[in-house]
Amino acid sequence: xxxxxxxxxTGCVGLVTAVGLADIGHNVTAVDTDLNRVKDLKKGxxxxxxxxxxxxxxxxxxxxxxxxxxxxxxAVAENDVIFVAVGTPSRPDGRADxxxxxxxxxxxxxxxxxxxxxxxxxxIPPGTVRSLQEQHSAxxxxxxxxxxxxxxxxxxxxxxxxxxxxxxLVIGSSSGEAARLVDDIFFPVAGKLDVPVLKCSPVxxxxxxxxxxxxxxxxxxxxxxxAEMSEAVGADIHEITAGxxxxxxxxxAFLQAGPGFGGSCFGKDVSGIVAAAExxxxxxxxxxxxxTSNARQRQRPAVKLENAVGSLRGKRVAVLGLAFxxxxxxxxxxxxxxxxxxxINKGAVVRAHDPEAEYNFIRAFMKKGYNCAGGVxxxxxxxxxxxxxxxxxxxKRLTPQPLIENMRGxxxxxxxxxxxxxxxxxxxxxxxxxxxxxxxxxxxSRNRSEFVNAAIVxx
Ligand code: UGA
Numbered sequence: 539x540x541x542x543x544x545x546x547x548t549g550c551v552g553l554v555t556a557v558g559l560a561d562i563g564h565n566v567t568a569v570d571t572d573l574n575r576v577k578d579l580k581k582g583x584x585x586x587x588x589x590x591x592x593x594x595x596x597x598x599x600x601x602x603x604x605x606x607x608x609x610x611x612x613a614v615a616e617n618d619v620i621f622v623a624v625g626t627p628s629r630p631d632g633r634a635d636x637x638x639x640x641x642x643x644x645x646x647x648x649x650x651x652x653x654x655x656x657x658x659x660x661x662i663p664p665g666t667v668r669s670l671q672e673q674h675s676a677x678x679x680x681x682x683x684x685x686x687x688x689x690x691x692x693x694x695x696x697x698x699x700x701x702x703x704x705x706x707l708v709i710g711s712s713s714g715e716a717a718r719l720v721d722d723i724f725f726p727v728a729g730k731l732d733v734p735v736l737k738c739s740p741v742x743x744x745x746x747x748x749x750x751x752x753x754x755x756x757x758x759x760x761x762x763x764x765a766e767m768s769e770a771v772g773a774d775i776h777e778i779t780a781g782x783x784x785x786x787x788x789x790x791a792f793l794q795a796g797p798g799f800g801g802s803c804f805g806k807d808v809s810g811i812v813a814a815a816e817x818x819x820x821x822x823x824x825x826x827x828x829x830t831s832n833a834r835q836r837q838r839p840a841v842k843l844e845n846a847v848g849s850l851r852g853k854r855v856a857v858l859g860l861a862f863x864x865x866x867x868x869x870x871x872x873x874x875x876x877x878x879x880x881x882i883n884k885g886a887v888v889r890a891h892d893p894e895a896e897y898n899f900i901r902a903f904m905k906k907g908y909n910c911a912g913g914v915x916x917x918x919x920x921x922x923x924x925x926x927x928x929x930x931x932x933x934k935r936l937t938p939q940p941l942i943e944n945m946r947g948x949x950x951x952x953x954x955x956x957x958x959x960x961x962x963x964x965x966x967x968x969x970x971x972x973x974x975x976x977x978x979x980x981x982x983s984r985n986r987s988e989f990v991n992a993a994i995v996x997x
């Protein structure tokens with residue numbers, strides 16, 4: 539049944555949820571405190587790059603199914619269900635910063651009347667719903683309001699696809715009625731696809747969200763350590779993950795070795811649960827190690843290059859990929875920060891490229907010793923080496939030609955294992971992948987006429 543829904547927050551989760559809910563038939567008001575952002579959204583301009591979102595946004599905007607506002611009081615007054623999808627970034631001590639949640643709640647609670655349901659989508663530490671309920675119990679009781687935690691599992695870069703194809707719907711609620719309402723809201727997606735719906739307590743739902751990201755982050759941390767071991771013993775991580783993944787208990791997804799995980803979620807949520815555990819007197823020592831291990835992985839591409847060339851001083855390095863993964867312009871937590879920082883600290887000169895994320899990277903990393911090239915060939919020009927950090931299609935399609943034409947050196951660090959090794963090795967490049975042996979060009983065997991010439995010269 540069609541519902542009137544307000545969505546607080548227009549970041550990746552908020553905006554994709556708002557646009558998706560509008561597309562599946564609800565009447566949506568998206569709320570943001572940033573007036574400029576609201577103005578842009580009203581015109582259909584997106585604040586970030588997310589495949590498929592522009593088209594969907596245009597269609598719901600044109601059909602009048604969504605509107606954007608900075609007027610939170612009115613949005614609460616005029617809607618029955620209030621989604622909260624604001625940011626919960628890390629504080630310096632690793633705990634989640636809940637100030638945006640509190641601000642959103644202040645304006646929601648002030649305007650709460652007759653049986654509204656608040657659905658939190660933001661990732662929140664275990665116990666947050668309970669403490670919000672306690673803090674606002676008088677207002678919630680008076681208005682018959684409910685708080686539900688419905689964790690979001692979409693990934694940047696495939697967020698629109700993930701909205702329509704969830705693996706599960708988790709609804710954490712102490713009210714059966716509020717849980718049914720959320721189930722109904724997502725029925726056009728989850729119900730039609732027969733997606734499993736798990737109804738549980740809010741605190742279990744909060745733990746499900748953190749635990750999912752901990753499991754995923756640990757998987758990547760482990761695969762990256764196994765990749766390091768593979769390099770040492772001359773094995774190939776692709777063969778290993780193919781073999782390991784065939785065990786149905788393990789499965790083959792999410793086993794790509796790379797330059798360490800990045801993004802705005804894994805690091806934040808692993809730190810978040812470790813800090814929350816400390817508060818509860820629990821020592822998550824193994825989970826904490828994920829961060830230490832990942833930090834080391836993120837240095838490895840630059841260290842590999844340093845070992846290959848001896849000294850980085852004065853070397854020109856092309857870095858391809860600044861986004862933390864492909865299909866996004868998000869640079870938060872990107873391995874590019876660690877790699878470029880290492881290179882410039884050791885005296886290298888870096889020219890970087892990214893098809894979508896250069897602007898965001900330059901804004902976030904204002905340091906001397908690097909610049910953005912605006913084009914792949916430009917980044918490669920006179921480079922001694924190239925480091926590929928993001929698995930963009932553009933880089934997957936690279937052939938040796940532009941490298942031969944532009945670079946002065948012949949070293950490639952392919953952290954995502956996306957290049958065809960043979961192709962590059964045959965053209966004289968030395969290639970360092972992740973979790974596989976370094977590939978060097980074979981010493982060229984002299985052909986018959988070269989032997990004859992050599993014999994003539996030596997006579
Ligand atoms: C992650 C989770 O996958 C989502 O389910 C969750 O909703 C989201 O966090 C969140 O909590 O909001 P996201 O950070 O957008 O999503 O991206 P992922 O695709 O999970 O990638 C995270 C990092 O892991 C990236 O740096 C990526 O390159 C890396 N990765 C991923 C690997 O190195 N190998 C893999 O096999 C998969």
